[in-house]
Amino acid sequence: MAYDFEALLNELVKDSGAEGAVLVSPDGLAIASVLPEGIEEDRVAAMGAAILSLGERVASELNKGQLEQLYVKGSEGYVIFTGVKDFAVLGVLAPSSIKLGLLLMEIRKVMKKLEEMIG
Amino acid sequence: MELLNKLQPILKDITFDTRAVFTGIFRGEEPISIYSTLGNKEKTISQLTGLLVRKALISSEDVLESFKPEFLFAEGKDFGIFIYVAEDNIAIATVINEKPNFSLLKMTHENAVKKLIPYIEEIKEFIPEPEEAPLKEVKPEEEKPKETTEEIKEKVAEATEEPSEVSEIEELEKILSEEANEVELEKTEEETVQQTQEKPVKEEKSEKIEEAEEKEEITEEVPLEELLGVSKEESKKDTSVEEVKEIDKLIEEIKKKFIKEIGPVGKILFNKILKSINVEENPTMDKLKELIEQLAQEISVEKRRAEFIRDTKKIIGG
Numbered sequence: 001m002a003y004d005f006e007a008l009l010n011e012l013v014k015d016s017g018a019e020g021a022v023l024v025s026p027d028g029l030a031i032a033s034v035l036p037e038g039i040e041e042d043r044v045a046a047m048g049a050a051i052l053s054l055g056e057r058v059a060s061e062l063n064k065g066q067l068e069q070l071y072v073k074g075s076e077g078y079v080i081f082t083g084v085k086d087f088a089v090l091g092v093l094a095p096s097s098i099k100l101g102l103l104l105m106e107i108r109k110v111m112k113k114l115e116e117m118i119g
Numbered sequence: 120m121e122l123l124n125k126l127q128p129i130l131k132d133i134t135f136d137t138r139a140v141f142t143g144i145f146r147g148e149e150p151i152s153i154y155s156t157l158g159n160k161e162k163t164i165s166q167l168t169g170l171l172v173r174k175a176l177i178s179s180e181d182v183l184e185s186f187k188p189e190f191l192f193a194e195g196k197d198f199g200i201f202i203y204v205a206e207d208n209i210a211i212a213t214v215i216n217e218k219p220n221f222s223l224l225k226m227t228h229e230n231a232v233k234k235l236i237p238y239i240e241e242i243k244e245f246i247p248e249p250e251e252a253p254l255k256e257v258k259p260e261e262e263k264p265k266e267t268t269e270e271i272k273e274k275v276a277e278a279t280e281e282p283s284e285v286s287e288i289e290e291l292e293k294i295l296s297e298e299a300n301e302v303e304l305e306k307t308e309e310e311t312v313q314q315t316q317e318k319p320v321k322e323e324k325s326e327k328i329e330e331a332e333e334k335e336e337i338t339e340e341v342p343l344e345e346l347l348g349v350s351k352e353e354s355k356k357d358t359s360v361e362e363v364k365e366i367d368k369l370i371e372e373i374k375k376k377f378i379k380e381i382g383p384v385g386k387i388l389f390n391k392i393l394k395s396i397n398v399e400e401n402p403t404m405d406k407l408k409e410l411i412e413q414l415a416q417e418i419s420v421e422k423r424r425a426e427f428i429r430d431t432k433k434i435i436g437g
Contacts (some may be wrong), residue, residue, distance in 0.1 A: 027386075028386070028387075029386070029387065038184075039183065040182075042384060042387040043182045043384065044182055044183075045387075046182075046384050046387070047174075047179060047182045050174055051171065051174050051175045051191075054167060054170055054171045054174060054175075055171065055193040055200060057167050058164060058167050058168065058171070058193075058198075058200060058214060059195050059198055061160055061163055061164055061167065062140070062160070062164070062198055062214070062216060064195055064196075064197055064198040064216070065195050065196050065197065065198075066195055066196075067193055067194070067195045068194055068195050068196065069193070069194055070175075070191065070192070070193035070194075071191070071192055071193075072175050072179055072188055072190075072191045073188070073189045073190050073191075073192075074179065074183065074186035074187050074188045074189060075185075075186070075187035075189065076183065076185060076186050076187065077186075079179065079183065079186075093183075
């Protein structure tokens with residue numbers, strides 16, 4: 001079965017008002033992406049993998065469970081990274097005007113779909 | 120000490136309000152003042168949080184132009200991290216050992232930053248501006264007088280002879296390798312971060328290399344072919360290599376070298392370049408040399424580029 005991750009990312013961007021989304025493998029390589037012009041998926045992917053792994057190391061030091069979500073807020077908007085089991089990391093770029101609650105809900109929906117897709 | 124005494128009440132307030140197990144004020148990844156109930160884990164958490172401050176809040180601007188980070192929030196089922204930027208790479212970072220309350224954390228940190236503002240200048244004096252990535256800053260060669268390619272080659276070769284050259288990357292890995300199951304990317308990412316701390320890296324370098332680096336003067340654009348020791352005629356010969364497996368090993372070693380030089384993005388760049396020149400389908404020594412040339416072009420600092428070429432040349436035995 002072919003996974004149409006890009007269609008799923010497109011749906012997320014459309015429904016939530018996000019600017020872009022990228023699905024990243026745990027080693028920091030982009031699996032699929034829907035990003036605005038001028039933003040390199042490779043860079044976003046590497047950044048996501050790097051900061052999530054640092055967060056996970058903090059969790060591991062404290063003998064805590066997995067890091068579920070991480071977001072960085074900048075003056076220009078949000079970058080939100082969410083772990084999809086051990087399979088991947090979903091990164092979403094959103095403008096600062098976005099309704100964060102709505103976006104997080106849309107992300108949760110996509111997470112469920114992704115988990116169903118990969119089994 | 121006086122400054123630290125002034126900062127401690129701010130951190131204690133955060134701890135009291137949020138039930139944090141660790142909270143600290145950082146400049147870049149350098150901790151300035153810490154308040155923690157973690158005991159012997161305090162040092163590790165401080166290092167990791169410092170890296171997170173640098174990586175997420177400072178380096179995020181490298182990824183997204185004019186992003187101007189304000190805060191970072193990370194959460195798991197029963198733990199959370201909150202980092203709030205004050206100004207000039209100064210941030211307050213807090214670790215919670217229970218289900219985090221985002222709104223409370225944000226409000227508490229906003230208040231703490233207000234209390235911190237009067238001490239910002241003192242903090243800046245206490246810990247000067249962290250240095251930027253060395254690849255951007257280190258360009259001493261450009262101001263020095265010209266030197267011939269032959270002289271450069273001799274010096275590079277001289278530096279190679281040094282047997283006790285300690286790999287700066289390996290050294291830095293030791294500092295960070297408390298976690299056994301790190302993925303390769305995570306390692307190289309942290310190494311890159313550590314590399315930005317120029318001073319310790321320089322200290323670890325052997326005197327001979329330091330000398331060579333000081334003398335090394337590359338103002339004119341040296342053709343890569345010359346540095347590689349490949350004449351144009353020679354490069355046209357397509358030396359077929361029967362042992363494809365051997366080539367694969369060489370490619371893997373070149374890849375590792377490149378990632379160590381460039382950082383995690385190197386992995387992606389390497390794959391792109393490898394694909395573009397078709398080495399795997401047509402594995403020859405000439406293709407490998409072409410690969411090295413192309414990879415070297417991604418290294419902006421002449422000195423580091425020459426080092427990369429020297430090392431990879433050794434790998435392929437060219």
